[in-house]
Amino acid sequence: MRSRRRQITALVCAVASTLAVTACGAGKAADGRTELTIATFNEFGYDELFKEYEAAHPDVKITQRKTGQGAPHHQNLFTKLGAGSGLADVEAVEEGYLSQVMAKAGQFNDLKEIGPKDVTPDRWLPWKAEAATTKDRRLIGFGTDIGPLAMCYRKDLFASAGLPSDPEEVKRLFATWDSYFAAGDQFVAKVSGVAWFDGAAQIFNAMHNQHDVGYFDRSDKLVVESNPAIRSDWTAVTNAVAKGQSAKLVAFSNEWNTGFKLGRFATKTCPSWMLGVIETQAGPENAGKWAVTDAFPNGGGNWGGSYLTVPKQSRNAAKAAELAAWLTAPEQQIKAFQARGTFPSQVDALENRALLEQVNTYFGDVKAGALFAAQAQKVKAAQYKGPADGQLQENVFAPALQSVEQGKNPDEAWRTAVQEAQKAAK
Known part of the structure; x- marks a missing residue:
């Protein structure tokens, strides 16, 4: 009877391994290796790195769960966090969803405790590490x-408007938001239909x-109405819309x-990854x-940008943290950049010659590598994000601004946005 039970258990674990489930045998693959599952989305540039890691760690088998888009990946993450089971050993989190993860930080391991001791936050740009650090100084990702x-622009269209088109000469147009919108007034006055x-x-x-304080303060209090910077931004942008500066595109x-x-x-x-989007969408003719x-x-x-986290559901947390640390080390960040253009966040990687000499x-x-490495150094701090921050950005203020572009009064749209923000923050 006991032998029969062992046979059934072995069969179930083999099937589970095929399905990338880590519940059997404390995270063991069918061949006895430690199985580490990692859930990512879009492209992180990790396919070849996984092979390299397995070659250097013959006792480890990596199983990737890759989702095409970020939204379903994160929906799955939060569903399984609520269920208390089913998460991968390593879960990728995009910055837009990080505030929601930080609100559930107790369900994730402190990587300073379980990760390699030589992997410290000072490896990363300060604002990158700080964004994934809790109020009690636990490092979640x-x-x-x-x-x-940076700013991307059409040289030919600038020339048509009588604006400078050389990258050095246009810097003065992009010095401040005031100068940016002023240049926009000049542009739409000279070029019709664009x-x-x-x-x-x-x-x-x-x-x-860019503001020190955004939708929420550090006590997670909604400050949309009391933060004058938000209303000032709203006024500047909606004024530009009224003057015809927006193409009104989602x-x-x-x-x-x-x-x-x-x-x-x-x-x-233009974030660094936008260069690839522009090239793909604008096409060779442009x-x-x-x-x-x-x-x-x-x-x-x-x-x-994203983070690699290790949920407390992981049955191989220490080894999962070791894998996450290796994948995000400078050497691997450069390889991922070369494979998929993901821009590095580690200080040493930003000084790497392969990055600095990259030409577009x-x-x-x-x-482009040197240009964006310099831009990364200009970011002084990560804005604190409250639990509903992403929801306010995507589901409250973006639709409210779109309604202004469609003809709604800006003051009325602002009042609607404030009311919806208050509902979302409850």
Whole structure:
């Protein structure tokens, strides 16, 4: 009877291994190796790195669960956090969802405790590590990539408006938000049928994320009404909309994608990964028309990037943390960058020659690696994000700004946004 039970158990574990479930045998694969599951989304550039890690650690088998988009990945993560089971040993978290993870920090391991002792937060840019550090100084995630911001623009459209088009000369236009919107007034007055920027929400989010205090203060109190910077941003952006500066496009929509190809707007807030988006959507017929400059209104900023976390559900937490530490080490960040363009967040990686010498031919042979490495250094601190921060950005302020672009009174739209923010924050 006991022998029969062992046979059934072995069969179940073998099937579970095939399905990438780690519940059997304390995370053992069918061949007896320690199985580490890692859940990611989109492209992290890890496929070849997994092979390299397994070759150096013959006792480890890595099983990847890769989701095509970030939203379903994170929905699955939060569902399984609530259920108390089913998570991978290593779970990737995108920065837009990090505040929700930090609100559930008790369900994740402190990587300073279980990770390799030589892997300390000072390996990363300070603001990158700080964003994944709890109020009681527990480190929840090892930083992967980042999205330092620069400005991209259409040189030919700038020339049509009588604006400078050389990357060095345009910096003065992008020095502050005031100078940016002033240049937008000049542009729309000279060029008909083309907007200055793609959509109001894209500009508003970039402005908002530069402030020390955003939608929430550090006690998680909603401060939308009491934070004058938010209303000031709202006024500046909606004024620009009223003057015809917005193409009124929703980011990542089909219309937005087509807007690149047809030249519907002249400037784009441009994190490092946006270069690939522009090249793909604008197409080869627009090669050489787009340029990027190492300037961003009111200083630096960041849009994008992720973390590797180890949930307490993991049955191999220490080994999972070791894998996460290795994947995010400078050497591997450079390899991931070369494979998929994910921009490094570790200090040593940002000084790597392979990064600094990287050239983007589509944008006029610019040394894009060096440009964005410099932009990353301009980010001084990560804005504190409350538990509902991402929800306010995506489901409250973006739709409210879109309603202004569709003709709604800005003051009325503001009141609606405040009311919806209060509901979301409860």
